[in-house]
Amino acid sequence: MTMIKKFSMAAMAVAMSATSSLAATNITWWHGMGGRNGEVINEISQKFNASQTACALTPISKGTYEEALATGIAAFRSGEQPNILQVFDAGAATIINAKGATVAAEDLINNAGYKFDREAFIEGVRYFYADSEGKFIGMPFNSSAPIMYVNPQAFEKAGVEVPKTWEEFEQVAPKLKEAGFIPMTASQLTWQFTENFFSRQNIAFANNNNGYDSVVDTKMNLTDKNLVMMFEKLKAWSDAGLYKFYGASWNDNQKPFEEGKVAMWIGSSGSFGGLQKTASMPFSADFLPYWKGIQGAGTNTFIGGAALFAMAGKPEAENKCTADFFQFLTSPEIQKFYHQATGYVAITKAAYELAKSEGYYEKTPVAEVGIKQLMLPSGEWSKGYRLGFYPQIRSIMEREYNKIFSGETTVQKGFETIEKEGNDLLARFAKTAG
Amino acid sequence: MAYTTSQPQPGGFLSRLGFGAGARKKPAVAAEEMKRVQFTSPVLPYLFLFPQLAVIFIFFYWPSVQAVSSSFYLEDPFGFGSTFVGLSNYTDVLFSAEYQSIALFTAVFTVLVTFLSLSIGLLLAVKADRVIRGASTYKTLLIAVYAIAAPVSGLIGMMIFDQHVGPFVKMMSYFGWHMQVGLNYYDTAFAMTVVAVWKQIPYNFIFFLSGLQNVPVSVREAAMIDCRSGLRRFWTVVLPLLAPTAFFLLTINVTYALFDTFGIIDVMVKDKPANNPVTLVYKVYADGFRGNDIGGSSAQSVILMIVVFVLTIFQFRFMERRVHYN
Numbered sequence A: 001m002t003m004i005k006k007f008s009m010a011a012m013a014v015a016m017s018a019t020s021s022l023a024a025t026n027i028t029w030w031h032g033m034g035g036r037n038g039e040v041i042n043e044i045s046q047k048f049n050a051s052q053t054a055c056a057l058t059p060i061s062k063g064t065y066e067e068a069l070a071t072g073i074a075a076f077r078s079g080e081q082p083n084i085l086q087v088f089d090a091g092a093a094t095i096i097n098a099k100g101a102t103v104a105a106e107d108l109i110n111n112a113g114y115k116f117d118r119e120a121f122i123e124g125v126r127y128f129y130a131d132s133e134g135k136f137i138g139m140p141f142n143s144s145a146p147i148m149y150v151n152p153q154a155f156e157k158a159g160v161e162v163p164k165t166w167e168e169f170e171q172v173a174p175k176l177k178e179a180g181f182i183p184m185t186a187s188q189l190t191w192q193f194t195e196n197f198f199s200r201q202n203i204a205f206a207n208n209n210n211g212y213d214s215v216v217d218t219k220m221n222l223t224d225k226n227l228v229m230m231f232e233k234l235k236a237w238s239d240a241g242l243y244k245f246y247g248a249s250w251n252d253n254q255k256p257f258e259e260g261k262v263a264m265w266i267g268s269s270g271s272f273g274g275l276q277k278t279a280s281m282p283f284s285a286d287f288l289p290y291w292k293g294i295q296g297a298g299t300n301t302f303i304g305g306a307a308l309f310a311m312a313g314k315p316e317a318e319n320k321c322t323a324d325f326f327q328f329l330t331s332p333e334i335q336k337f338y339h340q341a342t343g344y345v346a347i348t349k350a351a352y353e354l355a356k357s358e359g360y361y362e363k364t365p366v367a368e369v370g371i372k373q374l375m376l377p378s379g380e381w382s383k384g385y386r387l388g389f390y391p392q393i394r395s396i397m398e399r400e401y402n403k404i405f406s407g408e409t410t411v412q413k414g415f416e417t418i419e420k421e422g423n424d425l426l427a428r429f430a431k432t433a434g
Numbered sequence B: 001m002a003y004t005t006s007q008p009q010p011g012g013f014l015s016r017l018g019f020g021a022g023a024r025k026k027p028a029v030a031a032e033e034m035k036r037v038q039f040t041s042p043v044l045p046y047l048f049l050f051p052q053l054a055v056i057f058i059f060f061y062w063p064s065v066q067a068v069s070s071s072f073y074l075e076d077p078f079g080f081g082s083t084f085v086g087l088s089n090y091t092d093v094l095f096s097a098e099y100q101s102i103a104l105f106t107a108v109f110t111v112l113v114t115f116l117s118l119s120i121g122l123l124l125a126v127k128a129d130r131v132i133r134g135a136s137t138y139k140t141l142l143i144a145v146y147a148i149a150a151p152v153s154g155l156i157g158m159m160i161f162d163q164h165v166g167p168f169v170k171m172m173s174y175f176g177w178h179m180q181v182g183l184n185y186y187d188t189a190f191a192m193t194v195v196a197v198w199k200q201i202p203y204n205f206i207f208f209l210s211g212l213q214n215v216p217v218s219v220r221e222a223a224m225i226d227c228r229s230g231l232r233r234f235w236t237v238v239l240p241l242l243a244p245t246a247f248f249l250l251t252i253n254v255t256y257a258l259f260d261t262f263g264i265i266d267v268m269v270k271d272k273p274a275n276n277p278v279t280l281v282y283k284v285y286a287d288g289f290r291g292n293d294i295g296g297s298s299a300q301s302v303i304l305m306i307v308v309f310v311l312t313i314f315q316f317r318f319m320e321r322r323v324h325y326n
Helices: A002-020 A035-051 A065-077 A089-097 A105-111 A152-158 A166-178 A189-201 A225-240 A250-258 A269-278 A316-329 A332-342 A349-357 A366-374 A390-406 A411-433 B012-017 B028-036 B044-070 B088-094 B097-130 B135-147 B150-160 B167-174 B185-213 B217-226 B230-260 B262-268 B280-290 B294-322
Strands: A025-031 A055-061 A084-088 A139-144 A146-150 A182-186 A262-268 A284-286 A304-311 B073-075 B082-084
Touching (some): A035 A332, A065 A304, A065 B280, A089 A304, A146 A152, A146 A269, A146 A366, A152 A166, A225 A390, A262 A269, A269 A366, A284 A366, A316 A332, A390 B280, B044 B073, B073 B088, B073 B294, B150 B185, B185 B230, B185 B262, B217 B230, B230 B280, B230 B294, B280 B294
Parallel strands (some): A182 A262
Antiparallel strands (some): A146 A284
C-alpha cells in the first residue's frame, strides 16, 4: 500500500515538473569544472535562463575534463548525449575528428539565424578549435595562456630585472639564487615547455600542418634540435639550482611560489584568481619567455583550457537554444563577467575592450597578461595542433620528463622515446579514425 | 572471483557485535525439512533465481563479453566505426616496455601489500587477543581505520607524504632521506605501499581476531600443559587452526592489492602518473577513460581477467589442499 502511494507521488512529481517547464525547451550542458569555476558555470546558466523564456539550460558537472569527455562519449554511443559538451584542449582531436559527433559551432549559429563573425574573437583563440579552413567546430570557452608569475620581492632583493627572454633568464637566475630564492619553477612542462615551446618559438610541432590537414601519417617533431636544447638547458639549470622540478603535479610546483620561495613560476593565466588567495606575497606576471636567438621566435601561444561542442543528433528546437546560449556566452557582458570571475581570458575583442574601458586592468594588471600574450602576432605554427590520443601522449611526456630530471635518461633519448611511442599512438589513432 | 571463496565462520567476537552468527546454528531437524521442500511448479525456482542471475548477467557476463569482443577491434571512441585487428591489441600491449614494467610493479606491489597487511594484521590480532583491560577500546581503535574510504586514505597519504609539508617527509629528512613522492619512483612506491597496507590491516585484524577467539579454550589449555613456549604453541596449535581464515584472507588481500587499491593510487599520483608506479588496473583506466583507446584498454582488462582466473585456480588447487577446515 505504501509502495503504491510512493509510486503515485513520484509520478505526480514527475508530471508536475514536466508541466512547469513545458513552455521552455530544455537543453543540457556537461562540463568538467569543479570548485569556484563550477559555481561560475551555474551562475552563467542562471543568467541565461533569466534572460529569456524559450530555453532552459541545465549545467551538470561530470568531474574532471577527462571524465567529462569520457562520459560524453559513452552517452553519445547510447544516444543520450547532452546538447553541449565541454572538451579540453588535449581532447580536441578526439572530438573534432569524430565527424558526425558534433555540429560545428559556426554552422549551428548561422543556422539559427545569427551571423557568425570569426573576426570578433581575439587572434589566439581563433584557430585552435577550428578546422583547417578556419571554421569554428568548437566554441572557445574557458581560455588560458601559459604565463610567468613573478615575485617582485625576489627581483628587488637580487637587484635585477624580470627577464623577457631565456637569454636574459640565464643572466639573472644566478643572482636570484644568490639572493636566496629558487629562480624558477613551472607547473606543466607538457603544456608550457613543449606544446607552447613550438608556438612561442614558431616551430612546427607536427607534419600535416600540425595535424590539421589529415590524421594519416601525422608525425610529431619532438626531436627538434631547439626543443632538445630547451630541455637540456632546463636540465642544466636544474643541476645548477636555477630551476627546480617537483614532478608532474601542478600544485607541487606552484606551492613553493605561493610560499614566496620562488622568483618566477610558469603557470596559467587562469591561475591568478586562486593565487590571489593563496600567495603569501604580492605578485605580478609577464609573458612566457622565449629564445631571442631562434629565428622568428616571440609569437603568441596556443590557447589552453577548453571549448564547448554542440553534440549532433538533437532536434532543431534544441539546437536553436544551444545557438542562443553560445550567442549569449560570447556577448561582451557575459565574457567580461566570466573573465573577471574566473581569471580565464576574455575571448572576444569587444569583451576585452569593455573590461579595459572600465579600468579593470589598471586595478589588476595581471589579468591582462594572458590576453595580451594571445593577441601577439601569430606565426605559421602558433595557431594550434590537432593530434589524436593526445592525453596519452602527454602521459608519455610526463613519464620521460620525470626520468630526465632524475637522471634516468638523457634529454635526447627521452625525446626519442616520446617521439617513437607518440607516433605509434598517432598511427593507431589514424586507424581508429579511418 | 573472491566472492566464491568459502568464508570462515565469524563466530566469537563478530557474533557479539551482532554479525548474524545466530542464523548459522539451525537445529539439524530444520535442515532436514529444508531439503525435502518441493516446488509445486518447475518454473518457480527459476523465477526466484532470476533476479540474482539477471544481476550477474548484466553486471558481470555482459561487460566481460563486450570487453573480449572489443579487444579484437580498433575502435573510434564515438562508435562510428571499428576495424578488426585480430590479436594486435594484445601484442601491442604485451610487447610494450611500459606495460611490462607496470606488470612487474603490480606483482611486487601485490606480494608486498598482501604479505605486510596479513602479517601485521595477525600480529595485532594476537596481541589484542591477550589484552584484558580496555580490550574493546584497542579493538575499536584498530578497526576504525577500515571505515575510511580508499580515496580518503589516499588523500591522507598524500598529505602525510607531501613533498613540501608532509610530516613523514619532514621526519625522514632528519635521517638524511629526502623523499620526493611524485618525482622519485621508489619514494612514491614506498608511500603507496604504506597507505595500501595501512588501509587493509583492520580488515585482516577483524577476521584474525574472530578466528583466534574461535580456537577452543580447552585446546589452548591442553597445549599449555604440553608446551611452555608461547611462540611454539602459536606455531603448532593456533596457527593451523587459523588456516581457513588465513586462506580466505589471502584471496581477499590479493584481490584488494590488485584491484581495490585503485582509489589510493589515483589520488596519490594526482591525475598525473608520469614516471610514478601504477598498477595494471590504473593503466586500464588511463588508456580507456582518459585516452579513449577502447580496444587497447579492453585487451588489457581481458589480460587481467585471465590473471585473476589463473590466480584463483592456483589458490584453490594448491593452497586450499593444505588448509584443514574443522
